[in-house]
Amino acid sequence: MGWRHLVNAGPGAMLPAVLLAGCATTGGAPRPYLPAIxxxxxxETQPVGTARADAADDPAIWRNAVDPAASLIVGTDKKAGLYxxxxxxxxxxxxxxxxxxNVDLREVRMADGTTRILVAASDRTDRSDPRIALFWLDGATGKLTEIGSDTFLPAGHVPAEAYxxxxxxxxxxxxxxxxxxVLKDGTVAESGLYEKDGRIVPDFLRQVKFASQSEGCVVDDATGTLFVAEEDVGIWRVPLQGELKAEAFARVGARDGLVDDVEGLAMARLPGSSWLVASSQGDNAYAVFDSASGKLAGRFRINGGAIDGTSDTDGIEVVLGDFGPQFPEGLFIAQDGDNAPDAQNFKLLSWRSIRQALGLD
Known part of the structure; x- marks a missing residue:
């Protein structure tokens, strides 16, 4: 089947389909197991509370610039809530x-001049009415305070599931x-988040639509670019300036080191260079790309050492910088889909170990 893509730029606007050759596996054919270091x-984190289920999903990282070893991780149990x-x-x-x-976080500057840690997530409690769940994170205590969960699509929208x-x-x-x-039908809805009457509220702005189920996404603020993983197809790059138009970045297949499903995405930015990391869930690996050129820089698996490895990874995250002696250049986190005999959890890696293993500059 071809690599088909249909984009909607803004409500109701339709752009031509993009056709590229693809090689996603079909009909139960075995998935390739590509080389990786x-x-x-x-x-690793303690397991999530939901046992005997696909429950842990996506992590986010807050780096404590004053005391890096006191940094925090937020992770989802998609059956129950946030850890x-x-x-x-x-x-x-x-x-x-x-x-x-899925969850993400940002330090935001409020109208009163203070800086707070905003945690936001896709709320799929109501599968027909997608919402954004919002929380404050206290960096000192690690406690979450609920702001609220708000719908964001225009009135009368087609029922859809937040993903x-x-x-x-x-x-x-x-x-x-x-x-x-990212809605489960491939639509990606963009909203601004605003401070209003003591709350944080979303305001829908525009959307881009992919042809099939998509989930992972990440924004590169330095270049104003959104990256989206269409699970059985590959990764798309969407410049955020002007009309939303998706561009092919990497596709499922041996050449780009991706085996469907393509799941979580994360951005590692250095001065003068940046790396996009993708979960190649179909063969339990992670592909690293030069985010500017799209060139595959290498692949790795989480394996070896005293802690068990990962498989069937959904969400990933990476933040560079000093996180203490265990993670001197940065922290990479991956959800582990099989942490038997315990429930699913998240594994922690040193970015220095990944960088050195793949020979990244």
Whole structure:
């Protein structure tokens, strides 16, 4: 089947389909197991509370610039709510928020001049009415405070399920951030997040639509680019300036190191260069791309060492910088789909270990 793509730029506007050759597996054919370098985990979180189920899904990282070792991880249990972990993997807080699927966070500057940690997530509790769930994270205590869960699509929208989610920096006046909700039908809805009457509310702006189920997304603020993973097809790049138009970035197949499903995406940015990391869920690996050129820089698996590896990874995240002696250049986190005999959890890796294993500059 060809690599088909149909884009909607703004409500009701339709652009021509893009056709590219694809090679997603069909009909139960075995998936390829492509070469990758083993990199061991340095740590792991306590398991999520939902046992014997596909429950853990997506992580986000808050780096404590003053005390890096006191940084925090937010992770979803998509059957129950949100966890907050320390870098030791121990639970700092749990908020029973319902079916929260993907999560992201940003430090935002409020109208009163203070800076707060805003946590936002795709809320699929109501499968026909997608919502954005919003929380404050206290960096000192690790506690979450609920702001609310708000619908964001225009009235009369077609029933849809919130699925993937990511945040980008503000692109408009008085905005705190931009939110991108990936609906299960392939639509990506962009909303501005605004401070209003003591709440944070989303305001729908425009959308881009992919031809099939999509989930993972990440925003590169430095270039103003949204990356989206269409699971059985590949990765798309969407410049955020002007009309939303998707461009092919990487496709499922051996050449680009991706085996369907393509799931979580994360951005590792250095001065002068940046790397896009993707979960190649179909063969339990992670592909690293030069985010500017789209060139595949290498692949790795989480394996070896005293901590078990990962498989069937949904969400991933990476933040560069000092996180203490275990993670001196940055922290990479991946959801582990099989943490037997325990429930699913998240594995922690040193970015330095990944960089050195793949020979990244």
């Amino acid at each position: 083993d990199v061991p985990a340095r740590g 907050v972990y320390g870098l030791d993997g121990k639970v700092r807080d749990f908020f029973a928020a319902g079916a929260i699927n 993937g989610f990511c945040l980008g920096g503000s692109l408009g006046q008085n905005e705190l951030a931009r939110a991108y909700v």
